[in-house]
Amino acid sequence: MARPATISTPDATDTAAAPETEPNRPTKPLGPVLKAASGPAAWADERIGIAALGRASLRKVFPDHWSFLLGEVALYSFIICLLSGIFLTLWFKPSMAEIEYEGSYQLLRGLPMSEAFASTLTLSFDIRGGLLMRQMHHWAAMLFVAAMFAHMLRVFFTGAFRKPREINWLLGVGLIAIGMVEGFAGYSLPDDLLSGTGLRFVDGLIRSIPLVGTWLEFFVFGQEFPGDIIIPRLYIAHVLLIPGIILGLVSAHLALVVFHKHTQFPGPGRTEKNVVGYPLFPVYAAKAGGFFFIIFGMITLMGALMQINPVWKYGPYNPSQVTAGSQPDWYMGWVEGAVRIMPDWEWHIGSTTWSWNIFLPGVMLMGLLFTVMGLYPFIEQWVTGNKSEHHLLERPRNNPTRTAFGMAAISCYGMFWLAGGNDIIATQFHVSLNAVTVVLRVAVFLVPFLVWHITKRICISLQRSDIEKLLHGAETGVIDRSPQGGYAERHVPVSDAEAFTLTEHLKYEPAQLEAGEDENGVEGDAATTKEKLRVKASAFYFRDQPAKLTSEEIAEAKEHILHGHDHGDEDHAELDGANGSNGTNGHREITAGEPEDEKATASSH
Amino acid sequence: MSEHDTHEKSRNVIDDRHPVADPGLEPHQPRLTDIDEHAANRAERQVVLAFALVPVLAIIFVVCYFAVPKTWEVNFGPLHANALHVILGTTLGGAILLIGIGAIHWARTLMGDHEISEERHPAQSSDEARAEALEIVEKVIDESAVSRRKLIIRSLLGGVGIVAVPAVVLLADLGEWPTAARRAETIERTIWAPELKPGTNEVAKYRYIVNDITFKRIKASDLRIGQLVNAEPENLQELHGTEFNQEKAKAALVVVRMDPNSIRVPDSRKDWQVGGILAYSKICTHVGCPISLWEQQTHHLLCPCHQSTFDLGDSGVVVFGPAARSLPQLPIAVDDEGYLYATSDFTVPVGPSFFERDSTKDFRKGDN
Numbered sequence: 021m022a023r024p025a026t027i028s029t030p031d032a033t034d035t036a037a038a039p040e041t042e043p044n045r046p047t048k049p050l051g052p053v054l055k056a057a058s059g060p061a062a063w064a065d066e067r068i069g070i071a072a073l074g075r076a077s078l079r080k081v082f083p084d085h086w087s088f089l090l091g092e093v094a095l096y097s098f099i100i101c102l103l104s105g106i107f108l109t110l111w112f113k114p115s116m117a118e119i120e121y122e123g124s125y126q127l128l129r130g131l132p133m134s135e136a137f138a139s140t141l142t143l144s145f146d147i148r149g150g151l152l153m154r155q156m157h158h159w160a161a162m163l164f165v166a167a168m169f170a171h172m173l174r175v176f177f178t179g180a181f182r183k184p185r186e187i188n189w190l191l192g193v194g195l196i197a198i199g200m201v202e203g204f205a206g207y208s209l210p211d212d213l214l215s216g217t218g219l220r221f222v223d224g225l226i227r228s229i230p231l232v233g234t235w236l237e238f239f240v241f242g243q244e245f246p247g248d249i250i251i252p253r254l255y256i257a258h259v260l261l262i263p264g265i266i267l268g269l270v271s272a273h274l275a276l277v278v279f280h281k282h283t284q285f286p287g288p289g290r291t292e293k294n295v296v297g298y299p300l301f302p303v304y305a306a307k308a309g310g311f312f313f314i315i316f317g318m319i320t321l322m323g324a325l326m327q328i329n330p331v332w333k334y335g336p337y338n339p340s341q342v343t344a345g346s347q348p349d350w351y352m353g354w355v356e357g358a359v360r361i362m363p364d365w366e367w368h369i370g371s372t373t374w375s376w377n378i379f380l381p382g383v384m385l386m387g388l389l390f391t392v393m394g395l396y397p398f399i400e401q402w403v404t405g406n407k408s409e410h411h412l413l414e415r416p417r418n419n420p421t422r423t424a425f426g427m428a429a430i431s432c433y434g435m436f437w438l439a440g441g442n443d444i445i446a447t448q449f450h451v452s453l454n455a456v457t458v459v460l461r462v463a464v465f466l467v468p469f470l471v472w473h474i475t476k477r478i479c480i481s482l483q484r485s486d487i488e489k490l491l492h493g494a495e496t497g498v499i500d501r502s503p504q505g506g507y508a509e510r511h512v513p514v515s516d517a518e519a520f521t522l523t524e525h526l527k528y529e530p531a532q533l534e535a536g537e538d539e540n541g542v543e544g545d546a547a548t549t550k551e552k553l554r555v556k557a558s559a560f561y562f563r564d565q566p567a568k569l570t571s572e573e574i575a576e577a578k579e580h581i582l583h584g585h586d587h588g589d590e591d592h593a594e595l596d597g598a599n600g601s602n603g604t605n606g607h608r609e610i611t612a613g614e615p616e617d618e619k620a621t622a623s624s625h
Numbered sequence: 626m627s628e629h630d631t632h633e634k635s636r637n638v639i640d641d642r643h644p645v646a647d648p649g650l651e652p653h654q655p656r657l658t659d660i661d662e663h664a665a666n667r668a669e670r671q672v673v674l675a676f677a678l679v680p681v682l683a684i685i686f687v688v689c690y691f692a693v694p695k696t697w698e699v700n701f702g703p704l705h706a707n708a709l710h711v712i713l714g715t716t717l718g719g720a721i722l723l724i725g726i727g728a729i730h731w732a733r734t735l736m737g738d739h740e741i742s743e744e745r746h747p748a749q750s751s752d753e754a755r756a757e758a759l760e761i762v763e764k765v766i767d768e769s770a771v772s773r774r775k776l777i778i779r780s781l782l783g784g785v786g787i788v789a790v791p792a793v794v795l796l797a798d799l800g801e802w803p804t805a806a807r808r809a810e811t812i813e814r815t816i817w818a819p820e821l822k823p824g825t826n827e828v829a830k831y832r833y834i835v836n837d838i839t840f841k842r843i844k845a846s847d848l849r850i851g852q853l854v855n856a857e858p859e860n861l862q863e864l865h866g867t868e869f870n871q872e873k874a875k876a877a878l879v880v881v882r883m884d885p886n887s888i889r890v891p892d893s894r895k896d897w898q899v900g901g902i903l904a905y906s907k908i909c910t911h912v913g914c915p916i917s918l919w920e921q922q923t924h925h926l927l928c929p930c931h932q933s934t935f936d937l938g939d940s941g942v943v944v945f946g947p948a949a950r951s952l953p954q955l956p957i958a959v960d961d962e963g964y965l966y967a968t969s970d971f972t973v974p975v976g977p978s979f980f981e982r983d984s985t986k987d988f989r990k991g992d993n
Contacts, residue, residue, distance in 0.1 A: 081743040118866040124695075148690055151707065152714045184748040217914060220874070221930070224912025224977035234808070234979040238800040244811040245874060245913075247800075248867040281745055289650030289742065296650065296742045303736045310728030317722025324714020325704065339874035340837060340855065340907060342915045344929040359912070359947060360931045366949035371983035377947045378912060378977070411745055443932060453932055454945055516648040523645050571644040 082304045083284040083297035087174045092308060094167035095270065096315040097160045104157040105259065111147055113139040114209065114255030116248045125332055133336035136211040136251050140331055156323030161203050163319065165351045168196050172393075176426050178413035180283045181397045182406075188276040193393045195269050198262060200351055205258040207329070207349055211251055214329075216337030217346050219250065228378035246339065285413050286524035288517035292411050345444060350437075357439030358385050361461050385436075392429075403557045405531050417486075418525040420479035421561045427475040428468035435464040476564070483566050486522045489514055490574055493581040513578040527568040531558035650740060658734045668734035675727030682720035686713060808981060815875045817858050817955060818970035831966040833859040834880060834904065834957065842964045845899050848882040853919040853926075855907065856880045858967070875975050877907035877915055878955060880965065881937055883924055888938035891993045897956040899965065904955040905941050906975040909933055911948035913977045926952070942990040950978065951988045 050058065065071045082088075115135035121128050123138065125145050143150035172192055175181055181189035204222075208215045223245040227233045242249040281295045290296050298304045334343065348356055358381030367374035400422065401407065416423040438445065439460040446453035493511030500508050514522070533555050569577075639646055658665040689712045697708035704711070750758070771778045801807060820830040833842050837855040840862055848854065856878040864872055885901035897903070905926070907915050914930035924938030933946030941952030953971040960966060973987050 079741070081741055084740075116867065118869075146695075148695065148709060149713050151710050152717075217930070220913050227977050227979040228912075229980075231980055234803045234812075234981055237979070238803045239796070240800070242800045244801075244871050246867075246870050280748060281743065288648045291647065293745055294742045295745060296740055298738070299741055303732050303738065306728050306732035306736060310725045310732065313721050313725030313728065315725075317718050317720075317725055320714055320718030320721055324711055324718055325706075327706070337870075339870055340857070340877035340915045342917060342929055344918065346914075346930055356931075362947045364933075364943060364947055364949040366978065366984070368984040371985070372980055373978040373982040373984045374980070375949070375978045377949050409747060443929070457932065457946075516645065517651055519645045520643070520647055524643060527641050568641075569644055571639050574644055 077278075078301045079299040080278070081281070081295050081297045081299060082308075083282050083290075083295060085285060087178075088282065089311065090167055090171035090174050092311060093315055094164055094171055095274075096312045097164040097167060097319065098266065098270065099312070100160040100316055100319055101157060101164060102263065104153045104160060105263075107153045108143065108150075108157060109259055111139055111143050111150065112136070112209070112255075114252045116211065116246070116251050128332065128335065131336065134211045134251070136209060137331070137336045140210040140212070144332060152320070152323050154323075155326070155328050156319050158207075158328045159322045159326070160319050161206060162328075162349060162351075163315075165196070165199050165203055165349075168192070168199055169351070172196060173426065173430070176396075177416045177423060178283070178285075179410065179419060179422065180413055182410040183401065184409050185276070185280055185283075186397045186401075188273055188280070189397050190394055191269050191273045191276070193390055195266065195273065196393075197390050198265055198269070202258060202262040202266065203349055203351060205254045205262065208254050209251060209258065210329075210331045211337050212331035213334040213337055213341060213343065214331070214346060216246070216339070217342050218348055219246065220339070221348075224378060225382040228375035229383060230374050230379065246337075281411070283411050283413050286415070287521050290412065290524075292409070295411070347440060353440035354433050354436035355382060355386055355440075357436040357442070357460075358382070360442055361436075361439045361457050361464070363461070389433075402554065403531075403561045404528070405554070405558065406526075412524065414525060417479040417482035420476045420483070420565065421563075423479050424472045424476040428472040431471040432464055432468040435460055435467050439464070480564055480566060487566060487569060490519060490522060490569055491577040493577075494518075511581050513581045519574065523569060523574070525568075528562050528565055530562040531555050650742065653739055656734065656738065665735060668730065672727045672731045672735070675723045675730065678723050679720045682716045682723070686716040686720070689713065689716065803981075805981070811871075812875075812976070812979065813974040813982075815858075815970055815975060816860055816864075816872045817876060817878075817967045819967070831968065834878065834965040834967065835859045835861075837877070843880060844963045845902055845959050845965055846963050848880070848902060850882050850884050850901070851921045853879055853881045853921075855917075856904070874913075875906075875908065878904050879907045879916070879919075879926065879937075880904045880957075881919070883938055888924065889940075891940060891988075893993060894940060894954065894956075896958070896968075897954060899957060899959045902957070902965065903937060904957045904965075904967070905935075905937060906953040906955065906971060908976040909948060910943075910950040910952060910975075911946070911977060916952070939990065940988045940992070942988065950984060951990075954988070 061070070113135045117135050118132050119135055119138055121131050121133050121138050121141065123129070123141050123146060125141050128141065140154075143154055145151070175189065175192070204218070208219050208222075223237060223241065226237045226240060229236060237245070240250065240253075241247040242253075282297070284290050284295055284297065287296075298307075347353065359378065362377050362381040365376040365380070367376065416426075439457070442456045442460065443453060445451070446456050493513050496510045496512050498510040500510055502508065513519075531554055533551065658668050689709065693709045693712060695707070695709055699706055699708040699711050749755075766772055801811075803811070817832050819828040819832060821827065822829045834856045835842050835858070837857045840857070840859070842859065843854060843856060857873065858876050858878075861869065861872060861876060880902065881904075882902045888901065888903075890898060907917075909916050909928040909930065911928065911931055911933045914928050916926050916928045916933075916935070918927040918929055919925075920927065924936055925944060926935045926937050926941075928934070928946070928948070931947050933948030934944045935941045935948070935952045936944050937952070941954055943949065943951060953973050953975050955971055956968045957965050958968045973984075974982055978984065
């Protein structure tokens with residue numbers, strides 16, 4: 021039996037595998053690993069052509085940056101959710117049938133409760149490692165959603181969602197939305213007091229939907245709340261339907277990353293046309309694989325040492341009880357907050373009730389968030405008119421309006437989230453609960469407005485500091501004393517690599533009315549109004565954007581830093597003149613803002 | 626893919642985008658382990674140590690799984706937990722973590738760390754590919770005869786569209802239909818409603834108010850001024866399982882005794898109370914949390930979920946928060962022995978609103 025196999029193996033290597041490897045590695049004897057693997061490899065290649073796949077992907081380049089790991093964290097915590105979740109399904113009973121608890125947790129023995137809650141107690145107290153898996157599952161789920169949000173913010177603030185990656189952005193938005201639903205379904209399953217309260221909240225939320233709310237409520241719960249079927253339904257959604265959809269979306273998300281190749285930050289040797297980094301094998305695989313085990317290990321340790329969702333302390337669900345300080349998992353906190361600070365708007369028309377006090381914050385606000393997230397790439401593209409491919413990431417400072425918008429959105433989310441703990445704030449800081457609520461009602465509008473302006477100014481200042489560095493050089497820490505007795509710090513031009521990195525961002529120009537109309541000049545008023553709106557939006561978007569330095573300015577500045585120490589002020593004047601000739605709006609801003617900087621540098625000469 | 630051919634096209638090109646010439650990839654900086662054999666050997670030993678500790682921890686895990694009794698506790702600093710749980714978690718977590726630490730240390734110190742560059746290609750297909758694809762699509766359309774026989778495709782689309790209707794209709798049995806009749810028996814009614822004599826409107830039996838834990842009837846004289854008691858209807862005990870939960874979710878009650886001189890009782894509700902003893906639904910009119918925080922001095926009842934605050938001294942009107950409607954009040958009376966009972970069901974549906982709810986009958990501040 022062994023004979024034919026050993027005979028056929030070298031045969032196969034000669035015919036199939038050898039021609040593949042030959043051109044790259046001319047007549048080199050194979051090492052022990054390759055020799056051992058050549059048999060199976062040839063077998064597989066003859067059937068599924070893995071050599072070509074390997075040639076194309078084994079050395080695929082992935083750029084390195086800490087922020088690129090956030091998406092990996094999300095992926096890995098999802099895998100850990102799958103692994104720990106499979107363990108939990110082996111004991112959990114998704115049933116609302118009432119039984120008397122007879123397990124080993126003394127304090128609840130003899131109490132009537134649902135099978136779901138009883139089996140959760142069994143998992144926590146009677147199955148060795150069950151509590152560990154339960155807590156790992158919950159921590160991993162929290163981390164999954166948190167990492168998705170962090171990853172989304174990284175992609176947003178660096179402009180990684182721009183063409184050609186808009187579809188992948190939409191897949192990501194879908195993943196976050198559905199990930200939150202998955203998390204909610206999961207924490208409703210144990211049927212403890214807290215999760216039952218959460219379900220009752222959802223019942224109220226569904227009821228509030230105008231026209232169809234009552235029908236949806238009865239269709240979701242099968243009958244009047246709580247009914248006996250919501251947990252089995254949530255269970256099958258939680259373990260099969262939603263994870264299946266998430267897996268599909270994740271696969272598409274990753275496939276597009278492979279197809280587009282990863283984005284990279286600006287830097288020497290890094291352009292729109294290439295991707296610089298480490299090859300998939302061995303370095304990247306070892307790092308990413310190792311990182312999976314680090315996340316896995318950390319979540320295991322968290323599951324071992326940090327208590328989460330101790331359902332036995334809350335007890336079984338009782339529709340007439342609730343604990344003070346009841347709160348959902350963190351990612352639902354902002355919706356909870358919105359529901360808390362919403363004024364009591366309700367319409368009573370005829371014999372109908374329209375509960376805007378629940379529907380707007382509970383249902384519409386979430387819809388609004390995901391709509392804005394989904395539309396943003398397309399809105400930005402329309403405003404900037406930029407339709408080319410982008411593979412170089414933008415530093416957040418180089419797109420102040422986007423960064424300001426993102427920070428304003430974060431601060432708004434943050435205010436809602438704080439409102440989700442308004443009772444905790446009131447009790448911990450000994451302030452009036454009503455005052456906290458009223459202040460937050462204003463803060464959700466005011467704080468984003470302030471944050472917008474502050475962020476925008478910070479971004480523009482940071483851009484100016486980059487320009488300053490290029491024009492006046494980097495500080496050396498070396499102090500020169502002049503014959504007159506003055507002191508000045510010596511500046512040196514920044515390295516070519518840094519100068520390249522600092523100037524590689526896009527040069528933005530607000531849209532002009534004439535420019536866009538050449539082709540469609542014949543069109544009527546409608547097109548023009550749309551175009552006028554776009555020009556206005558574009559002017560708003562790029563307002564105060566400092567102009568990019570030209571190569572002449574940079575060369576002159578370098579010359580000036582190296583040789584122009586004696587007659588500093590004159591040179592500055594010249595330089596600014598040169599800047600001015602470049603003449604866009606933004607640029608006048610810098611020169612106007614310059615005098616302060618000017619004094620500082622002038623006094624140092 | 627070419628590892629060494631780096632972006633020659635863009636390098637040294639000065640344009641609007643690149644006012645500074647691309648200096649190209651920075652030269653590789655050797656690590657300590659690249660130039661010092663001892664450092665490399667040390668790194669190797671560290672990696673091997675990390676990997677070698679994994680089986681050790683795995684063995685401890687297995688031994689403890691069988692050897693440590695489930696009852697042992699660990700109390701160390703802030704950690705109070707089951708000992709077996711902590712041992713299993715820390716050994717397993719440590720083992721998994723060490724695999725990761727070893728792999729990353731190996732990658733960072735001993736694997737080649739030369740950055741390489743790969744060309745990108747635009748996402749779009751080449752012009753020829755587009756043209757050819759277009760031709761193929763045209764051929765497909767032509768061969769399918771769709772363009773000449775339009776009726777086929779139209780009837781197909783119509784047919785497929787109609788198939789969606791049975792699919793949706795299949796879901797109609799997802800739950801009961803909340804028709805007006807059904808609503809009147811479920812969400813618009815509670816088990817406080819007195820039992821009627823069959824076929825008449827005469828009351829056969831009123832529902833007594835009982836303590837929600839002991840299920841003992843509540844005597845008016847046992848309540849002190851300022852006291853609040855959580856209560857249920859006596860007949861709740863007859864129910865079990867789902868029905869019990871459904872009815873408890875609506876029938877939960879707070880009974881409160883206040884000084885009659887410190888509260889405002891509207892004329893329409895003079896007979897709803899017994900000498901300052903009033904009963905209200907415990908279910909918040911906002912999203913249905915059981916309200917539980919009682920402020921004795923102000924007569925305010927606060928919902929711990931979203932902080933809606935109701936004034937029990939003024940027929941349960943909303944004084945703060947997102948709730949829009951007053952807390953429904955239950956008309957109560959006292960029997961000859963001094964026990965409290967409900968004289969009727971709530972006059973409006975309890976709990977969160979729903980679209981078909983007639984909210985014109987709710988008590989508003991200032992009503993009399």
